[in-house]
Amino acid sequence: MSLLKMKRKMQANRPAFRRFLTKLEKNPPKKLDNMAVEIDKVVWGETDCLACANCCKTMTPTFTNTDIKRISAHLEMTEDAFKKKWLKKDRAGDWINTKQPCQFLNLKDNKCSIYEVRPKDCSGFPHHTRRHMVDYMHVFKQNIEYCPATFRLVERMMEKVNGGEGETKA
Incomplete structure (x- = not known):
């Protein structure tokens, strides 16, 4: 997914992503950290940071x-x-x-x-697999707008947790 396409999809689905992350923060499913590690592996198989570098272009450490x-x-x-x-x-x-x-x-x-x-x-960065993901939810809420890998991770988590319900708009 191109950075532009990700940004458009993020803008169209911002409220749904925020609601989902807040829901995870308040009531995390069992094995949330394990789920993040599993999905993270898939996401990094599809992500080329050198093709993007949006974090370095738009954020500061x-x-x-x-x-x-x-x-x-x-x-x-x-x-x-x-x-x-x-x-x-x-x-x-x-x-x-x-x-x-x-x-x-x-x-x-x-x-x-x-x-x-x-x-x-x-x-x-982007801090996907920190233990106790729930403690870093505020970071996910920020990074989802800048990092395609975080966007994909949260999108896949939504699909997995919601069982396909509440998927994002294209």
């Missing part, structure tokens, strides 16, 4: 102090120089990118120039 130390050393910069050049603090006081798309994304091939030392937030 939070940079932990450990991330800043590791990345600045890799770039042979001081931590202060790295922060001054690339980062700012958000309302919550977290370090985030100053601009989008991410400064480390090569737009020609969608590859990350610091992939080996990328922020923990990036390496774990």
Whole structure:
């Protein structure tokens, strides 16, 4: 599914997706985490992040102090120089990118120039198989709009939990 098609489908079905995720959050089915792991494997068999990179183009990771130390050393910069050049603090006081798309994304091939030392937030994205999925439902509610893999995962979970009922509009 193309990113444009996913966005259109998401817009048409936003209320249904939100209701479903809220329902899961309030009353999770037994073995929800196992279901997410199972569906996640299928979803990643169909998803090519390098064909998309929407997360890097439209979102920013939070940079932990450990991330800043590791990345600045890799770039042979001081931590202060790295922060001054690339980062700012958000309302919550977290370090985030100053601009989008991410400064480390090569737009020609969608590859990350610091992939080996990328922020923990990036390496774990989109956080599908975190244990106790219910604790990360707020993340799914956000990422479903940006990540085709998350969109597909939630769409398939809806089909499985609802037994085919309440499927999304095309």
